[in-house]
Amino acid sequence: MENQTESVVWGIHSQDDSLFLDKSIIGIGWTKMGDLSKIGSTRENFKEKVQEVYPDIKKGAIPNWAGIMYRFVVEMKKGDYIVFPSKADRKINLGIIESDYMYDELAPLYPNIRKVKWLKHYPRRTFSQGALYEVGSLMTLFTIKNYANEYLGSLDKKFSPKMVENTEDETVGVTAEDIMNNTRDYMLKEISRQFKGYDLENFVASLLNAMGYRTTVSPHGGDSGIDIIAYKDELPPRIAVQVKSQDGDIKETTIQSLKGAMMPGDYGLFVSLSDYTKSAKKFLKANPIIRGINGIELVNLVLKYYEGLDEIYQRAIPLKKVYIPVAKGEDKV
Template sequence: MTNTLWGIHMKEINSLAPIQGGFIGIGWPDMGDLSVIPANREAFKARLQETHPHSKPGAIPVQAGVLFRFICEMAVGDVVIYPSKPDRMVNIGVVEGDYAYVPQVDPTYPHRRLVKWLKHIPRADFSQSALHEIGSAISLFQVTSHAEEFLAAMQGQSTGAEDVDEESVEEVSTQVEESTEDFIIKRLKSKLSDFEFEKFIAHLLTCMGYHARVTQKSADGGIDVIAHKDELGFEPPIIKVQCKQTLDTVGRPKVQELHGAVETGEHGLFVTLGSFSAEARTFERSKPNLRLIDSNDLISLIYSHYSQFDPRYQMLLPLKRTYIPGPSLTVAD
């Protein structure tokens, strides 16, 4: 079968309405009739910028791509995969109609195509990696990696996913974890100034049980935060913290510079959004009063103390506790 397989999400509509009505649809009602727009991506981007002037520049090409694919690339005979969340079903059908603009039917989802739904299959019948593919954040996308699995299901054949593939589960779990970690680092990099990042680290240390304060920007001597256990800061150990809001690799010279500012009885802490070179790590191991915190360590600390964060930092990093598949354990474990 050479027809394209499409995945689609319709989050702002009654999830069962497309099944009952035999259609698929997308939003962007302000765009008007898409059929009058010249059939090229640049024209769709221009129209989107005109109707949505406050959209982020990076979102325009993605959204325009969805609209363009829906009207210009999708064709009668193509296969559509629509996961409906309330009943946890994967609905598979075939496109039967050309693009239609029907704002009188539903002003929220006025761009539609008729679909003949063929199969309604429980999500549990598919592999975890296949479910991950159709969980794309984009409204309309091509399904390629697991096309054979979905086609087999549409034809009533076994998908081969009755037994959960351990490697598949591990892959999906890793992808979820990495996506969350990327999100955290990007937010800390793009939403905070250097000084605000220092205040964030001071707040994290406060959540860990320390009294922490940010030094004066004009004369910090390379020390950005000072932390201590007692309220007045007289009792040892005193922790001098340097914060680097960089994604680059921090080398040994910068680490040595921090350690040079650490006096007897004090400790040094270097925090970065990036990583440390092998030479820097070797230097750390030779200094018992020095600790290096890279992006992975920082994320672990954020997870451990997130519940204690002030609301402003929970808004900066909007996370929720959830469960994802983990490695199987044996009785011996």
């Protein structure tokens, strides 16, 4: 196909596969909003209307909801392409938008609609894992950018689904890493948001317990410079742990305070949600009895020992164990 990169390709999700496919439409909900074409032509118009109609909505959801409606009504155009992954038959459905925005006040679920001409219906295995990952966005309506040409290429008359079945998918490794990175970002953000000060100390203690250590959290308000005492077993060495939830990178002087609080024979562990300055890293390298863990390393440990965390922390950071594909030759754990 010519000028593929100039074509706009949208992705959409639905709770009603048959409605979209049998009636050749796509749609979005928000029945309380009424006719979206009467709201205005700017994102701010939509934000204001969302806040008016849904006064109890969380503040962070306002731009998300308004953005979806704005894209569907204003940005989407006749002639744009649509990719719709149907759940019932596990297929990727590709079509072209044939109408402007329309409002159906009698529709129970999707009153905001556009007509679509469905062009192709492919099994999911037709496309690379990266393309499937992009169309698996958590959003209701979104633009497909990275793999737009792959989807548009499948509409070419010369395209054959068999051409990708016997080739190794080079996007698998990238996709798996994208999923893991998104998970790490989510976890670090939630840990930073929910656990500050003493709460983070208790969280780290729970993680150390899951790793097989016995821990004692220091009394609140103490100035010893040690937040947690940990032992691997009944015998020394003792591990003195300091925990910091600050946003800025940890300085060398802060780690020196931990070393000053340590007793002869102790090992030290410094846990930070951020990272360490260059001088702090140099200090840690010169003092191997103290281990520094930054935010990403902490998240990796949480992922590894998640099932051993106290239930209160599993509820605070809910994760579901799933299997994702990795490139051949890479670690599978």
